Amino acid sequence: MxxxxxxxxxxxxxxxxxxxxxxxxxxxxxxxxxxxxxxLKRLLRENGISWQTRPKSASARASAGRITRASTRAVRPPLPHIPVEIQLRIMSFALTSPLPIVDPLCKVKPENLTVREKVKSNGLAIHFLATCKAYYAEGTKFLWTNNxxxxxxxxxxxxxxxxxxxxxxxxxxxxxxxxxxxxxxxxxxxxxxxxxxxxxxxxxxxxxxxxxxxxxxxxxxxxxxxxxxxxxxxxxxxxPFDPSSVSHTNGSSTTYSTPLPxxxxxxxxxxxxxxxxxxxxxxxxxxxxxxxxxxxxxxxxxxxxxxxxxxxxxxxxxxxxxxxxxxxxxxxxxxxxxxxxxxxxxxxxxxxxxxxxxxxxxxxxxxxxxxxxxxxxxxxxxxxxxxxxxxxKDEGEPPFSYYHSCRTIWKKVPVKLGGEERKWVLFDRMSGLPWDDVEEDITMFDFLSDDDEAIACENCGEVHPGAIPPIEMMDLYDDF
Known part of the structure; x- marks a missing residue:
């Protein structure tokens, strides 16, 4: 075959x-x-219990009694106290994964994962969120922000x-x-x-x-x-659709109060x-x-x-x-x-x-x-x-370059894909390419006037390498 x-x-x-x-x-x-x-219904029927049983009356619930905090305070052992700042710091580490989380809220397909993603888990202590409401509220914020x-x-x-x-x-x-x-x-x-x-x-x-x-x-x-x-x-x-952004609905017409994010x-x-x-x-x-x-x-x-x-x-x-x-x-x-x-x-x-x-x-x-x-x-x-x-604009001060002008722009690009380190690179604004790749083609077409004086740039009025020629000279520029 x-x-x-x-x-x-x-x-x-x-x-x-x-x-x-x-x-x-x-x-x-x-x-x-x-x-x-x-x-659950089948289990109730097999044990002769009706699944439509009425709830107990108020008097029956009162006679049954209930357990309160005061009744259990004496038997519950005291818990060690940890400052809230330390609790939040621990939770932040516990809910931050060293690897990216693949397909959150969905069942992950093994054929879409790399070997490293299959072998190593995300390392999240997700059970923190089920401890109490306070941990759930704070931990959910760390989960979606830190990963x-x-x-x-x-x-x-x-x-x-x-x-x-x-x-x-x-x-x-x-x-x-x-x-x-x-x-x-x-x-x-x-x-x-x-x-x-x-x-x-x-x-x-x-x-x-x-x-x-x-x-x-x-x-x-x-x-x-x-x-x-x-x-x-x-x-x-x-x-996505957000019901809270709908101001009113009239038949098949729906009006939104604000633009949907x-x-x-x-x-x-x-x-x-x-x-x-x-x-x-x-x-x-x-x-x-x-x-x-x-x-x-x-x-x-x-x-x-x-x-x-x-x-x-x-x-x-x-x-x-x-x-x-x-x-x-x-x-x-x-x-x-x-x-x-x-x-x-x-x-x-x-x-x-x-x-x-x-x-x-x-x-x-x-x-x-x-x-x-x-x-x-x-x-x-x-x-x-x-x-x-x-x-x-990127943070920091770019290095000095003789070719920097209105024709060029400094940008920080990654040194290696996936890494955090970046370096400054000078780009040509008109073509969008790095200046080193187009410098020879651009500077060889710098125009000189009859008196051998360089023509000022049409864009900024200054003389610099790769100056944009006047509109009346663009045809000559294109011929080259």
């Missing part, structure tokens, strides 16, 4: 969607309560809306793991080439879910749930790990991806990290669409794959060579700097005059 290299077409698999609907948490909880209620989270399915992210809004307000960054799923109605073997990552020694056989062959051509062949899954992840981050209103940074997204395997993303990334969630984040995007034309298009999430002067990082999905789980990929470097880019930096009439062609196509604040 030879490997196949056909391109998979995008779909939302009907069987998976039906299973997701069936396992919806609230619906699952109702089924468990119904089963428990029927079991980072990884979501491996759109359903787990959507169910995160069960967390109260005042806890979700404290979440600044989140990690999404988009694992491509594949389906086929024929016995075919599909593989990812070993060129997917330098750490691979051989091609990886994809896990393909077998589906029965149907008569309709619309649901036959090799299919994948990849870009639609990314779209579903982003859709799950939209504002998003699922994570204070989100500043997002990392998306694309797993098993090989080159030349996927069609173009659906138009819904542009709708949610550039419009409904557009211009909201300071930094977006993408790992594992294919380096073909489709991957480049998705990267450009995801740049719509960023504010002006936001940082976009495109990194090589960091993991690959196997049959029994996810394997982390390690690479210390230059082949695993990442590409950093600053998005729409020239528009945020220039408030006049001149706009570069990289200006966002859907700018309707609204005043969106740019990404905040």
């Amino acid at each position: 030879s490997p196949q290299s056909s391109i998979a077409w995008e779909c939302r698999d009907q069987a998976d969607q039906a299973e997701i609907y069936y396992n919806q948490p609230l619906r699952n909880k109702v089924r468990r309560l119904e089963d428990e209620n029927m079991t 980072s989270f990884v979501f491996t399915s759109p359903e787990s992210l959507r169910n995160f809306a069960e967390v109260p809004l005042h806890f979700r307000l404290n979440i600044k960054e989140v990690n999404l793991r988009v694992i491509a799923k594949f389906y086929d109605d024929e016995e075919r073997v599909h593989k990812i080439s070993r060129n997917y990552h330098p750490d691979l020694r051989k091609a990886i056989t994809l896990t393909v879910h077998k589906r029965p062959k149907e008569n309709s051509l619309a649901r036959r062949g090799f299919r994948t749930y990849g870009w639609y899954q990314l779209t579903d992840f982003l859709m799950a981050m939209l504002p 998003k699922l994570l209103p204070s989100l500043e940074k997002i990392r998306i790990d694309f797993v098993n997204f090989g080159e030349d395997m996927f069609n173009n993303p659906p138009p819904q991806l542009h709708e949610v990334a550039s419009h409904q969630l557009g211009c909201t984040l300071n930094e977006v990290i993408l790992t594992g995007l294919p380096s073909d034309e489709t991957g480049l298009r998705v990267c450009n669409e995801m740049a719509g999430l960023l504010k002006d002067e936001g940082l976009l990082i495109d990194h090589a794959p960091t993991m690959v999905a196997l049959k029994n789980g996810v394997r982390a990929l390690e690479c210390d060579t230059d082949e695993c470097h990442y590409c950093a880019k600053v998005v729409r930096a020239m528009r945020a700097f220039k408030s006049g009439e001149h706009h570069h062609e990289d200006v966002h196509a859907h700018f309707f005059g609204a005043d969106f604040p740019p990404a905040p």
